[in-house]
Amino acid sequence: MAIHHQQNRGYGAALKTGIRAAKTEYVLMCDADGQHRMEDIRKVMESGDGYDMVVGIRGEGSHAPLTRRPGKFILRHFANWLAGEKLPDFNSGLRIFRRKVIARYMHLASDKFSFSTTSSFAMLKTGQRIKYVPIIVEQRIGKSTVRQLRHGTDTLMLMLRLTMLYDPLKVFLHIAGIFFLLALASIGRDIHFYQKLKLSQTSLLLLITMILVVLFGLVCDQVSAMRREMHERS
Numbered sequence: 001m002a003i004h005h006q007q008n009r010g011y012g013a014a015l016k017t018g019i020r021a022a023k024t025e026y027v028l029m030c031d032a033d034g035q036h037r038m039e040d041i042r043k044v045m046e047s048g049d050g051y052d053m054v055v056g057i058r059g060e061g062s063h064a065p066l067t068r069r070p071g072k073f074i075l076r077h078f079a080n081w082l083a084g085e086k087l088p089d090f091n092s093g094l095r096i097f098r099r100k101v102i103a104r105y106m107h108l109a110s111d112k113f114s115f116s117t118t119s120s121f122a123m124l125k126t127g128q129r130i131k132y133v134p135i136i137v138e139q140r141i142g143k144s145t146v147r148q149l150r151h152g153t154d155t156l157m158l159m160l161r162l163t164m165l166y167d168p169l170k171v172f173l174h175i176a177g178i179f180f181l182l183a184l185a186s187i188g189r190d191i192h193f194y195q196k197l198k199l200s201q202t203s204l205l206l207l208i209t210m211i212l213v214v215l216f217g218l219v220c221d222q223v224s225a226m227r228r229e230m231h232e233r234s
Contacts, residue, residue, distance in 0.1 A: 012115035016106050022099055029116075031093035040135035044096050052101040052128035055120065056135035057089035078156055079117065082163045083124055084170070088132045091116040091155075101128055108162060114155035121159055125166040168224050172217025179210035 003021055005014065019027050026048050030036055040056055047054045079090045093116055105122040109115045123130060163171055183206035190200045199207075 010111040011113050012109055013111035015115050016109070016111070019097070019099060019103060019106065025099060026096050027099045027102070028096045029093065035137045035139070036094045037136060037138065040094065040133075043135065044094055044133055047131055047133050048096045048098075050129065051131045052098045053120075053123050054096045054131045054133055055089060055092050056094035057092060057132045058137045059134040075117070075155060079121065079159060082159050082167075082170070083121060084167075085124075087120065087124070090120050092135075094135060095119075108165070110154065110158055112154060114158050117155050118158050118162060121162050122166075125162065164220065165224055165227070168220035169217045172213055172220065176210050176213040176217065179206050179213060183207045183210060 001021075003017055005017065015029060026045075028041070028045060030041060036056070044054050044056045076087070076090060080086050091114075095116070097119075102119060102123070105119065105126070108122050109118040120130075160171070183203055186203040186206055187199060190198060190203055
């Protein structure tokens with residue numbers, strides 16, 4: 001059965017509609033532009049048993065447009081930093097989900113092109129069982145509608161929001177660390193200028209800001225923990 005939207009609502013919205021309409025235990029996500037081979041689709045499907053998500057990671061020999069490599073490089077390293085571990089292939093379009101599991105996190109994903117990335121991130125951050133299977137990706141048929149700057153920026157912001165939801169201290173402590181280094185540099189300048197330990201207003205302001213950022217991070221972490229607990233109970 002084919003399901004159609006009356007108007008284009010986006011890549012992610014189409015996937016959400018399909019997942020909600022599905023009745024099976026697992027749902028397969030596959031790009032329809034000729035990139036994925038039937039043998040790889042079969043391989044991913046056969047690997048789903050016992051896992052909440054199986055991702056087809058693009059291996060050696062896969063097609064990768066040169067124009068998209070710089071953006072993917074930035075996005076991959078930012079995603080790895082936010083996730084706290086190396087993601088083999090964070091935005092592969094070939095993957096299979098346990099339907100009841102992904103349905104719980106669809107509200108976190110965008111209706112646009114970042115569904116693959118944000119679903120990977122959400123499943124990883126919630127400790128779901130994930131498996132990676134090597135595949136070969138062919139050159140797409142037709143022209144991609146993905147825009148590196150616009151869609152890449154949207155994806156980065158969405159991942160940052162997910163991090164703030166699941167691990168806000170990771171963000172706040174890094175920001176606090178920046179203010180701490182600035183405060184040390186300012187204190188060093190003060191000692192050199194006054195020839196004694198006397199803090200300027202700038203140094204005091206940087207230290208106070210660092211402390212406030214840490215405190216805000218602790219509050220956000222507690223709010224995040226309560227929201228996660230409420231979500232898991234629902």
